[in-house]
Amino acid sequence: MAGKRRTSWxxxxxxxxxxxxxxxxxxxxxxxxxxxxxRIGGPVTLxxxxxxxxxxxxxxxxxxxxxxxxxxxxxxGVTVLxxxxxxxxxxxxxxxxxxxTSLRGGRLKARLEAGGYGRWQKxxxxxxxxFLTGAxxxxxxxxxxxxxxxxxxxxxxxxxxxxxxxxxxxxxxIYDANPGVGPVRVTVVSEPVYEFLRRHFLAVQxxxxxxxxxxxxxFGLVIAVNFYRPRFWCRYICPLGAxxxxAGKxxxxxxxKDEEACNNCRLCLADCQGGGNPNTEQWKPAECFxxxxxxxxxxxxxxxxxxxxxxxxxxxRPVPAASFSGKGxxxx
Amino acid sequence: MIGATIGxxxxxxxxxxxARLDLRRRQLLACGATGLGAxxxxxxxxxxxxxxxxxxLVRPPGSLGEQEFLSKCIRCGECxxxxxxxxxxxTALEAGLEGMWSPVMRMTIGYCEYExxxxxxxxxxxxxxxxxxxxxxxxxxxxxxxDKNRCLPYAYARTCIVCEEHCPTPKKAxxxxxxxxxxxxxxxxxxxxxxxxxxxxxxxxICVNKCVIKGQPAxxxxxxxxxxxxxxxxxxxxxxxxxG
Numbered sequence: 001m002a003g004k005r006r007t008s009w010x011x012x013x014x015x016x017x018x019x020x021x022x023x024x025x026x027x028x029x030x031x032x033x034x035x036x037x038x039r040i041g042g043p044v045t046l047x048x049x050x051x052x053x054x055x056x057x058x059x060x061x062x063x064x065x066x067x068x069x070x071x072x073x074x075x076x077g078v079t080v081l082x083x084x085x086x087x088x089x090x091x092x093x094x095x096x097x098x099x100x101t102s103l104r105g106g107r108l109k110a111r112l113e114a115g116g117y118g119r120w121q122k123x124x125x126x127x128x129x130x131f132l133t134g135a136x137x138x139x140x141x142x143x144x145x146x147x148x149x150x151x152x153x154x155x156x157x158x159x160x161x162x163x164x165x166x167x168x169x170x171x172x173x174i175y176d177a178n179p180g181v182g183p184v185r186v187t188v189v190s191e192p193v194y195e196f197l198r199r200h201f202l203a204v205q206x207x208x209x210x211x212x213x214x215x216x217x218x219f220g221l222v223i224a225v226n227f228y229r230p231r232f233w234c235r236y237i238c239p240l241g242a243x244x245x246x247a248g249k250x251x252x253x254x255x256x257k258d259e260e261a262c263n264n265c266r267l268c269l270a271d272c273q274g275g276g277n278p279n280t281e282q283w284k285p286a287e288c289f290x291x292x293x294x295x296x297x298x299x300x301x302x303x304x305x306x307x308x309x310x311x312x313x314x315x316x317r318p319v320p321a322a323s324f325s326g327k328g329x330x331x332x
Numbered sequence: 333m334i335g336a337t338i339g340x341x342x343x344x345x346x347x348x349x350x351a352r353l354d355l356r357r358r359q360l361l362a363c364g365a366t367g368l369g370a371x372x373x374x375x376x377x378x379x380x381x382x383x384x385x386x387x388x389l390v391r392p393p394g395s396l397g398e399q400e401f402l403s404k405c406i407r408c409g410e411c412x413x414x415x416x417x418x419x420x421x422x423t424a425l426e427a428g429l430e431g432m433w434s435p436v437m438r439m440t441i442g443y444c445e446y447e448x449x450x451x452x453x454x455x456x457x458x459x460x461x462x463x464x465x466x467x468x469x470x471x472x473x474x475x476x477x478x479d480k481n482r483c484l485p486y487a488y489a490r491t492c493i494v495c496e497e498h499c500p501t502p503k504k505a506x507x508x509x510x511x512x513x514x515x516x517x518x519x520x521x522x523x524x525x526x527x528x529x530x531x532x533x534x535x536x537x538i539c540v541n542k543c544v545i546k547g548q549p550a551x552x553x554x555x556x557x558x559x560x561x562x563x564x565x566x567x568x569x570x571x572x573x574x575x576g
Contacts, residue, residue, distance in 0.1 A: 033413070033414060033416070038449060038450065039453070040454055044410065048408060048456035054406050057406075061403035062404045066458040069457065122359075129360055130363045130370075131367065132367065133363065133364040133371075134370055137372070140406065141432075143405065143433065144433065146408075149407050152408045155409075155413075157421075157422055205418065208441060209418075210422065210438060210441075211422045211423075249352075
């Protein structure tokens with residue numbers, strides 16, 4: 001966080017909610033297994049049922065939709081009314097990108113430059129357009145880039161098998177070496193830990209999947225590019241984010257900037273996740289994840305979110321040309 | 333209140349500058365052309381021909397007919413995670429580029445467990461439809477066939493009954509013909525040569541998985557005869573007493 005201000009409680013609440021949904025995702029992932037009868041251990045497809053993109057392309061391509069996927073209409077409705085909260089608060093892939101984005105270091109100036117809106121953020125809408133028109137002719141390839149498909153597929157075929165292998169190898173190595181002093185051996189501690197992991201987290205048998213290297217590489221890539229731009233996947237690629245951006249482009253919950261209080265320091269960009277330009281009068285609801293970092297970072301308390309003040313074509317004042325440039329923000 | 337609602341709807345339909353996505357018409361048309369062009373291109377892949385099927389593309393039980401399957405599968409990997417035998421894998425290009433990362437059975441790694449329907453329960457979009465165990469046990473996902481150049485009784489005049497022992501159908505889909513053959517010493521010996529009954533075999537692949545010849549087993553499963561694509565048939569008329 002930039003500045004000396006204490007992090008706002010809304011940001012802590014958002015982090016708690018994100019953590020909860022990320023853990024729920026991992027929990028449901030682990031429950032997607034034989035448990036121990038021929039019945040799945042819970043609503044393991046919950047996140048796919050909340051996914052309006054998968055619902056829409058499946059409907060366009062096959063003219064039918066699984067009943068459970070109608071739950072995604074709730075996501076769509078909430079977004080139309082309130083904005084892209086889903087990306088900032090619910091999406092587990094978003095939470096993961098958020099986590100890695102927060103590991104970014106760098107000088108404040110570089111962070112301010114990376115935080116602003118860039119025109120390449122439109123790329124995701126074009127990605128969405130390609131998948132939707134393809135779906136019209138029955139080609140439903142959206143799963144390549146649908147965030148939940150991407151995350152779950154990467155987890156199941158690459159990340160989880162590799163982690164399982166790493167943990168089993170580590171504990172086997174400890175067991176074989178068994179260092180210690182006299183009768184006090186490491187296995188006294190490591191074996192109960194291993195037993196706990198084996199019971200609750202590890203696979204019954206080491207999984208092996210064809211294609212795991214390519215899928216794992218792509219997963220590593222989209223995680224790594226968070227160090228190039230904050231939440232790179234969410235800003236530039238995610239077709240679900242694009243769909244929610246289209247749906248939530250003029251929401252009821254809006255960012256209000258107190259022009260009198262704002263001193264144009266642009267610290268609101270330091271931790272901006274979506275690149276929604278909280279610093280200018282051209283706040284972009286379609287890009288905003290409602291992460292509230294801008295509100296939290298603002299030293300003059302000029303930013304607030306609230307109902308109303310919804311966009312009325314006539315009420316928008318002309319934007320000063322100097323405050324916004326296409327390539328990001330000029331820091332003085 | 334009503335006025336505000338109407339104002340908001342107006343703002344949504346014809347948004348002010350700040351709410352616009354600023355997409356260019358020309359780029360959007362290019363994207364549309366890309367999507368449509370890709371679809372037409374995919375459909376002219378040889379697998380898009382009528383009655384053209386990849387024998388290696390054995391899908392999990394309950395999978396819809398190939399075209400409908402591809403229109404519903406979102407390649408999420410739920411079926412791959414849930415399969416207790418590790419038998420379901422992401423395709424590379426077996427289903428064409430269009431079908432990349434959709435599920436395919438790899439019987440050398442796992443097989444379709446006779447009493448299990450987990451993948452049919454896990455599919456979020458219905459590309460694999462939900463099945464009860466009795467329903468699933470009647471569905472053919474493929475058909476087993478022997479490689480006589482590798483199979484012990486055929487190639488080496490040695491007895492082996494491993495595949496028949498593992499076959500899970502109530503009446504075994506693998507049967508034996510007792511044949512008198514000559515061994516290396518020129519002696520006449522009796523061997524049991526295994527055969528597949530195409531009516532009874534459901535293509536579960538446990539025979540492939542358990543075959544003593546590893547790597548490239550002496551019994552394999554191909555997609556021919558699969559229930560989901562009726563014109564990918566091997567028999568003009570099925571006499572399977574269990575349906576399918």
